[in-house]
Amino acid sequence: xxxxxxxxxxxxxxxxxxxxxxxxxxxxxxxxxxxxxxxxxxxxxxxxxxxxxxxxxxxxxxxxxxxxxxxxxxxxxxxxxxxxxxxxxxxxxxxxxxxxxxxxxxxxxxxxxxxxxxxxxxxxxxxxxxxxxxxxxxxxxxxxxxxxxxxxxxxxxxxxxxxxxxxxxxxxxxxxxxxxxxxxxxxxxxxxxxxxxxxxx
Amino acid sequence: xxxxxxxxxxxxxxxxxxxxxxxxxxxxxxxxxxxxxxxxxxxxxxxxxxxxxxxxxxxxxxxxxxxxxxxxxxxxxxxxxxxxxxxxxxxxxxxxxxxxxxxxxxxxxxxxxxxxxxxxxxxxxxxxxxxxxxxxxxxxxxxxxxxxxxxxxxxxxxxxxxxxxxxxxxxxxxxxxxxxxxxxxxxxxxxxxxxxxxxxxxxxxxxxxxxxxxxxxxxxxxxxxxxxxxxxxxxxxxxxxxxxxxxxxxxxxxxxxxxxxxxxxxxxxxxxxxxxxxxxxxxxxxxxxxxxxxxxxxxxxxxxxxxxxxxxxxxxxxxxxxxxxxxxxxxxxxxxxxxxxxxxxxxxxxxxxxxxxxxxxxxxxxxxxxxxxxxxxxxxxxxxxxxxxxxxxxxxxxxxxxxxxxxxxxxxxxxxxxxxxxxxxxxxxxxxxxxxxxxxxxxxxxxxxxxxxxxxxxxxxxxxxxxxxxxxxxxxxxxxxxxxxxxxxxxxxxxxxxxxxxxxxxxxx
Numbered sequence: 001x002x003x004x005x006x007x008x009x010x011x012x013x014x015x016x017x018x019x020x021x022x023x024x025x026x027x028x029x030x031x032x033x034x035x036x037x038x039x040x041x042x043x044x045x046x047x048x049x050x051x052x053x054x055x056x057x058x059x060x061x062x063x064x065x066x067x068x069x070x071x072x073x074x075x076x077x078x079x080x081x082x083x084x085x086x087x088x089x090x091x092x093x094x095x096x097x098x099x100x101x102x103x104x105x106x107x108x109x110x111x112x113x114x115x116x117x118x119x120x121x122x123x124x125x126x127x128x129x130x131x132x133x134x135x136x137x138x139x140x141x142x143x144x145x146x147x148x149x150x151x152x153x154x155x156x157x158x159x160x161x162x163x164x165x166x167x168x169x170x171x172x173x174x175x176x177x178x179x180x181x182x183x184x185x186x187x188x189x190x191x192x193x194x195x196x197x198x199x200x201x
Numbered sequence: 202x203x204x205x206x207x208x209x210x211x212x213x214x215x216x217x218x219x220x221x222x223x224x225x226x227x228x229x230x231x232x233x234x235x236x237x238x239x240x241x242x243x244x245x246x247x248x249x250x251x252x253x254x255x256x257x258x259x260x261x262x263x264x265x266x267x268x269x270x271x272x273x274x275x276x277x278x279x280x281x282x283x284x285x286x287x288x289x290x291x292x293x294x295x296x297x298x299x300x301x302x303x304x305x306x307x308x309x310x311x312x313x314x315x316x317x318x319x320x321x322x323x324x325x326x327x328x329x330x331x332x333x334x335x336x337x338x339x340x341x342x343x344x345x346x347x348x349x350x351x352x353x354x355x356x357x358x359x360x361x362x363x364x365x366x367x368x369x370x371x372x373x374x375x376x377x378x379x380x381x382x383x384x385x386x387x388x389x390x391x392x393x394x395x396x397x398x399x400x401x402x403x404x405x406x407x408x409x410x411x412x413x414x415x416x417x418x419x420x421x422x423x424x425x426x427x428x429x430x431x432x433x434x435x436x437x438x439x440x441x442x443x444x445x446x447x448x449x450x451x452x453x454x455x456x457x458x459x460x461x462x463x464x465x466x467x468x469x470x471x472x473x474x475x476x477x478x479x480x481x482x483x484x485x486x487x488x489x490x491x492x493x494x495x496x497x498x499x500x501x502x503x504x505x506x507x508x509x510x511x512x513x514x515x516x517x518x519x520x521x522x523x524x525x526x527x528x529x530x531x532x533x534x535x536x537x538x539x540x541x542x543x544x545x546x547x548x549x550x551x552x553x554x555x556x557x558x559x560x561x562x563x564x565x566x567x568x569x570x571x572x573x574x575x576x577x578x579x580x581x582x583x584x585x586x587x588x589x590x591x592x593x594x595x596x597x598x599x600x601x602x603x604x605x606x607x608x609x610x611x612x613x614x615x616x617x618x619x620x621x622x623x624x625x626x627x628x629x630x631x632x633x634x635x636x637x638x639x640x641x642x643x644x645x646x647x648x649x650x651x652x653x654x655x656x657x658x659x660x661x662x663x664x665x666x667x668x669x670x671x672x673x674x675x676x677x678x679x680x681x682x683x684x685x686x687x688x689x690x691x692x693x694x695x696x697x698x699x700x701x702x703x704x705x706x707x708x709x710x
Contacts (some may be wrong), residue, residue: 007554029523041564043521046553059553074539075546 007057008167009079010160013101014086015094016065019120022150023086024062027160032151039064042076049164056164077108082116082163089119089147092128095137102141114166116144118159123149234277238287238333238672241641246334247705249316252293256315260295260337263305268343270294279338282331283324284585284592287672289332291318298343300418300426300457306339307455307702308424316705319451321393322364324385326581326592329450329671330393333706339455341392348458350375355463356415356432361392361456368461378466380413384578392456398448400667402577405628406499406534407464410447417443418458422698432460445693450669451704453697467499467534469541472570473549476525476560480603483527486557487599487627490531493548497541499534501628502577503527505606508624511583512576520576521562521569529558529627530577538565580624580633587619587637591649595657596631596666605634605656612652616645631666654680675710 012020021039025031028047043062048055061076077083085101087094098117105115117138119129131147138145144162148155238244250256260269270276271293280289297303310317318336325331332338341362348358352375359368365386369379381394383401393399395417398410407413416431429443446454477483483503490498506526512518522528535541545563552558564570584590597605606623613621618638625632634653638645654664658680670678678687691709694701 009550040566040569041562043560043562044549044553044558045560046556057554057556059550075543076550079547079550 005054005056006164006168006171007059008081008164009059009061010082010084010163011061011063011076011080012084012086013063013105014065014084014118015088015091015097018065018086018088018091018094019150020065020084020086021062023084023118023120023148023156023159024060026150026153026156028060032153038066047160049161051161051165051168054168056168058160058164060160074108077105078110080109080113081167082114083109084116084118084159084163085143086118086120087129087134088121089129089131089134090121090124090126095119095129095134098137114144114163114170115142116146116159116163117141119145119147120150122147122154123152234281235285235288236641238289238328238331241287242672244333244706247316247701248314249336249702249705250314252315252335252337256309256313257293259309260293260306263309264295264297264302268296268298270296276338279320279323279340280331282326282328284326284581284590286326286590286592287328287331287333289318289334289336291332291335291338294338294340296340296343300420303339303344303420303455303457304424304426306424307420307422310337310702311423311700314700314702316702318704319392319396319455321362321390321396322385322388324389325393325397325671326594326668327665327671327673329397329669329704329707331672333672336705341390341455344392344457347371350377350463351432352376354432354434355465357461357463358430358432359391359459359461361395361459362390363392365389365391365394372463373466376466377463380407380461380463381410384581391459391461395447395456395459396449396451397669398667400626400629400631402502402626403500403532403534404626404667405501411444413462414443414447414459415462416460417446417456419446419454419456421454422700422703426457427454430458430460434462448669450671450708452694452708453703455703465536467536469533469535469538469565470499470570471533471538471541471545471563471565472573473529473531473545473561473563474521474573474576475529475531475552475558476522477527477529477557478525478559480527482557483529483603483627484599485555486529486531486552489552489555489557490548491628493551494531494533494544497533497535497544498531498628500530500532502530502625503603503627504530504577504580504624505603505622507620507622508580509576511580511587511620511622515583515586516579518575518579519572521573522560525559528576530573577624584635584637588639589637589641591636591638591646592668593634593649593653593664594625594631594666594668595634595653596629596663597657597660598662599627599630601660601662602627602630602632605632605653608656609634609636609649609653613645613648616648617642618645626667629666651677651680657681670708672707675706675708678708678710 021036025033028045045060047058119134135145146159279294280291316336318332318338320330320338320340323330344360344362346360350357355377372378381401382403416429418430419427513520533541610621618636620637623632623634654677657664664677664681
């Protein structure tokens with residue numbers, strides 16, 4: 001096995017069509033696949049990144065946005081280290097649904113999970129949600145905030161790298177050992193990180 | 202509510218499969234025909250009667266003219282196997298509806314030394330279900346009655362010509378399902394399944410037909426009907442004769458009725474499709490799947506990159522993953538979706554953490570599951586588009602499961618082949634291994650056989666894990682069976698069929 005020190009599970013959620021799969025593809029494969037069909041069920045992949053001189057593995061779970069394809073839900077939230085909640089800055093309804101997503105997160109995810117709000121598609125001209133609105137929402141709910149463009153590759157690398165760094169910092173503080181497949185929930189042993197409401201940039 | 206939804210979805214999936222399989226059988230005879238078997242393999246015709254008009258008249262008197270096919274065009278599809286490997290030239294196809302008719306046909310053929318080739322859905326892959334010369338074909342296609350389904354005991358009793366998928370659909374109304382499932386389900390007959398001991402995609406979970414067949418009715422070569430049609434789960438009275446007819450490929454008798462033990466239909470079905478780097482990782486994933494998914498694991502299949510290409514390139518199916526050297530399909534059947542998904546996600550998470558799995562997707566959405574299963578179930582069909590396919594079906598010790606593919610690639614490095622690849626029932630240690638070429642060539646055949654059988658035998662594997670011996674493999678049976686056991690088989694054959702009229706040139710050397 002590779003000599004990585006940390007392995008974190010990152011789960012992406014949010015309405016259908018906001019660009020979750022494109023964010024993941026951009027980050028893991030450097031691609032922007034046009035005409036991407038709706039995700040059905042859950043897709044997962046691994047990407048190794050380096051933080052400092054340490055190897056960190058991110059296990060990324062890309063979930064279906066459409067309710068009828070979201071049959072597998074609760075159990076993948078449970079052991080997540082970070083949740084990325086995505087909306088489309090050019091589509092008001094995807095922003096309006098955020099409280100519903102938060103309710104689901106509250107219900108199923110660990111309370112210690114790192115939560116990041118992402119406004120995607122900043123390449124688009126027809127913005128409907130001003131940046132400060134997203135920012136305020138994130139602050140109110142103790143989330144990181146970042147705007148991205150999977151198409152133009154804006155902030156995508158930064159999003160995942162920042163998550164990796166932050167989770168590593170958390171893990172170091174609480175001296176978390178390497179991923180242990182026998183422990184059901186790693187998050188339960190992390191301390192609450194008070195830096196949760198700052199912006200990533 | 203959820204349960205109902207899943208059941209409804211499963212039903213739709215099944216119908217979709219049916220459509221596919223129909224398409225598949227229609228395509229069968231669209232392109233060129235294989236050479237006559239007797240010429241390609243230089244076989245000598247047995248000392249059987251050549252069919253006369255009097256013989257045909259007897260059959261017409263017995264069955265009526267519509268159930269005796271003599272028109273050469275109509276006979277053709279009964280003479281060629283669907284992967285177009287072999288071709289006979291029978292001029293008489295019989296379609297009995299009852300056991301009594303089968304009995305009369307066989308008694309007549311036995312008295313007149315007329316060779317008979319029993320045929321179900323003709324989906325066999327080793328040339329067992331088509332005539333080699335001019336044998337009369339006894340088709341079970343009109344023996345398609347389901348007699349009873351008991352939803353408490355789970356026992357179904359039916360005629361041997363019932364199509365597997367029709368049985369499954371009938372069982373579904375009773376909350377049950379057939380104990381076997383295979384790609385050919387839309388065409389294959391249960392009698393053929395029994396006669397070949399067909400395995401399929403979920404043998405790992407539901408066992409083989411020696412376990413799930415509770416009883417049979419068979420007709421011996423001389424027309425005598427043997428009633429072994431027990432519907433009891435437990436019955437230790439005397440020799441267990443039914444087993445002789447399971448997997449003996451119609452050489453000892455013709456199966457006319459079947460009693461099957463059927464499991465409850467699962468309320469929760471989940472499927473994962475995974476990309477992996479090496480066969481070593483596949484083994485680790487298999488081990489972990491067995492441990493963590495345990496009683497809900499219903500299927501564990503592997504496909505190598507080159508095999509997946511026959512689906513993506515030849516059939517234009519889309520893979521949900523990017524390219525990896527190996528792929529796995531893991532399915533769960535259970536009664537509680539929440540419980541199953543919890544287990545499946547934990548298993549996947551751990552396997553990703555250990556890096557056995559590099560990429561994957563999991564779902565219980567019916568269309569996506571079907572889409573993924575197509576990548577496995579339509580491989581045989583996709584292969585036929587390469588040209589001629591040399592197909593092998595061997596069991597190997599699990600550690601050596603895939604070793605035959607690189608061994609064969611090395612051996613055939615200088616030959617003109619399209620593809621050398623493997624896929625199959627990982628959980629059962631049964632690999633389907635094939636070499637495709639633009640066309641059949643004796644030279645290539647000689648390079649592959651008997652090497653492939655020697656290789657398998659050296660590892661103490663089976664040279665035919667589930668497809669049977671049929672016409673293609675009798676001379677190789679000794680690689681997997683001792684001379685003592687072959688001798689007993691021959692003695693049994695003589696006892697059941699002294700004139701050798703049942704499915705000659707097949708199974709025994």
